Amino acid sequence: MAVFSWIVNLILQSAFIWIPILFGIIFWFSYRAYQREKFIKEKLEFALLEINIPKDVFKSPQAMEMAIDVLYYLGGGAMTWQERFWFGAVLYPSSLEIVSIEGSVYFFIRTSTKLAPAVKSAIYSQYPNAEVNEVDDYTKYVPDYNKYHADWSLNGLDYKLSKDVFFPIKTYVDYGLDAAVGKLEEYEKIDPLSTVIEFLGTIGPGEQAWIQYVIQPDAWSTWRTKAEAYIEKLISRTQGGSDDEEDKSFGRQLTSGEKDQIKAIERSLSKHAFECVIRTIYLARNENINKATKGYLKSSLFLPFNSLYLNSIRKNNETSYDWVWEDITGMRYPILKKRFFNDYVARAGFNEPFWKYFNFIWYKRRPQVILTSEELATLFHIPGRVSESSAVERIEAKKSEAPINLPV
Template sequence: MAFQIPGVGEEQERSSQQWGVGSHVFRGIVSEIVSLDFQVFIEGTVGNLLGISRGLFLASIFLGLLGVLWYLIPNLPLFAFAWIVGTMPIWVPVAAVAGGWKAWVWYVQSNFLSNRTPLLLEVKMPRELMKSPRGMEVALSLLWVYHGETTFFHRKWLGQVRPIFSFEMASFGGDVHFYIWLWKEWRPVIEAAIYAQYPEVELVEVEDYASKYIYDPGEHKVYATDFRYEPRNDAYPIKTYVEFEIDKDPKEEYKVDPLAQIVERLSTLGPKEQIWLQIVITMDMEVRRKPGGKFWELEGRYTGLVKAEIDKIRKDLVGDPNDPKDRWKSFSRVQMYRINEQIRTMERNMSKHPYHVGIRGVFISDEENFTGRGWNSMRWIWTPMGNPQYLNQLRPRRWHTPFDYPYQDVWDLRWNLHARRFFDCYRRRAHFYAPFTLPDNLMSTEVIATLWHPISTAIKSPGVERIPAKKAQPPPNLPK
């Protein structure tokens, strides 16, 4: 039996069901209006339900208010022009300095990045590989380096940025490949990190598959998206290889690697289908003012975020001793599995090195094979690692995801524009600096190692070409 909305009759309820809108939608709209939270109303009713962008909605409100003022004040244009000209000595210097400084930082950072020599290494998988993703976690720890941004002079005048790495998986018609993108000067570091933990693999320099691809809307259909943490903040991780118990190195036949589903999906693509997945990372060194501390006391943003969430969970469990309604919690300690797992998982990941992480993916095919079966499986490809009930999951966001209604994109103009911008962003491996500064998530090395690691022998997907023979170094006592 459907719930009845207060103030809404049965006739309106039947009308909503006829139009395919359930009563829960009306309850959500009413709750957003009653709460007087304009931000929630824009994101919920306006954005998710009606598919109207924030900019268009706010611009419409601004123009409406401007029209009302114009009606009430006939000489509004003259008054506004005089006010702007009269205050120019105040706002013009401020805007010029702020805008000029931001443009300068963008320029020097772009100049620094353009002078880096990119390199793409393909990771060749051996026939026998037994090590768990913990080895990849240790390898990632070697890449957590504070290099290039030591002083304000290096950051803002020379435009130097921290090293950027990208761990990628790509399937070309069912042939699955693993890649690592990096700056050329960091190749020895990457090779040392990977070979130290996985001496059986091979790192081979190859041509960049993204740079040689040419997008033609007449021949190719694409669906591109980014992936973000939802429904909680960065303190809550996804399920990692520790939750799947492959950190204990069980026998191969007993391993349950969540990456197996992803590799298997990539292996089942048709001849004219492609899926690219990209995980761009750079070390996290952000700090924030310590809550409750002195003005100059700082703490790591990731560490502080995790501590704040753990304290919030514990306070909800214990309650407020001054509140009579929560007094019973002081005498009762109810051990909930959910709370124990939340605290245990967050504290474990807090002990690992944090990274800024941007994840994106794209499905490419011809018009005949561009179906929901193809691109929708790419949108939810990270589902095996998700735990939306009390941790987090990776949901598709940005690029082509917001398009739900025909009026959002007439003649596919915005769709093709987003596709071109996405491929430009993908080729640059851009996420943290101009020209593409996009929202990212904070993730520990444990989470990143779960999302990308050399796959063991337990994953037997036919699309992965493995090295036929194991190579060994010559004995060290051979005469030179």
């Protein structure tokens, strides 16, 4: 008891020190959250762009990578410390989306209205026969989810990386698509996105599947230091240059897997990187629910991009619970579904309200996901003729010519 009394007295006697500090911290974070929300409401407006796929595409996903790089160069907003921490300026988030509505597949980019013209120009410069049009948000044609909409069922997921973020996923370069243009026939190419498109084409009547990648430029790049340290560690083992006496691997040759790791990580270091939130939504009328589709989104959607020696994308949160005791009353389940739906519609993930940092009651904390422009272009690009799926409607020719002064 004496120790307890001493601790209580110490806390009370030092209150004049820690209470002002505590309230100062609370005020600072609250002020920043207020300024950030004010900036977002007053300065940020968004446009949803639909990409109509041309009939013949003979370019590798590198063309889309160059278009995605525009979102990095122009994703400014928080240009100085003063603008970011005092005036609430934020980086401009964008969203890359592949959507299946009853088996018809669509490609969308949602970005700031300030960036939309540059994004259009970037796509036209790489795909002159494509069409890019501003369209209504497809999510507004689905009833706002709540448990009283008994005719609709919803299943949502978000995803994380299985290893440290500096390990890249398997990209189009690993599939040889960067060197295949002009060298291989279409039937000889392997495009990992084709598997995803074929799956989305199987979505039946009364069903919808939405895939979303919310991105913003990686402002801190702390992963690069870790990546360089990892490469140095692997190389030092072959040279005996480490001080770790317990490591008996010095002087050995790098394995083929380690060589591939170094090559892939070094390639990532040369690319622009984005913070990313990956989520999917499966919607279906109760009479059309397909459990196989739900299972595919949960465990198989990203298999073509996963690698045992590099990185993998796997499930993080889901709109269900593994154990009965996690939702004994059944109240959390519909709330979780509604929050997933609202987050998808809002393209949430960055610059969220301050109270959301305490949402661990509903979500497991979402780990950081970093993807380079090469990885994003692998996950989201205009498919060539290697993907012959009828689910993707292709246009014969675009209705109007792109401006002649666009960069190529």
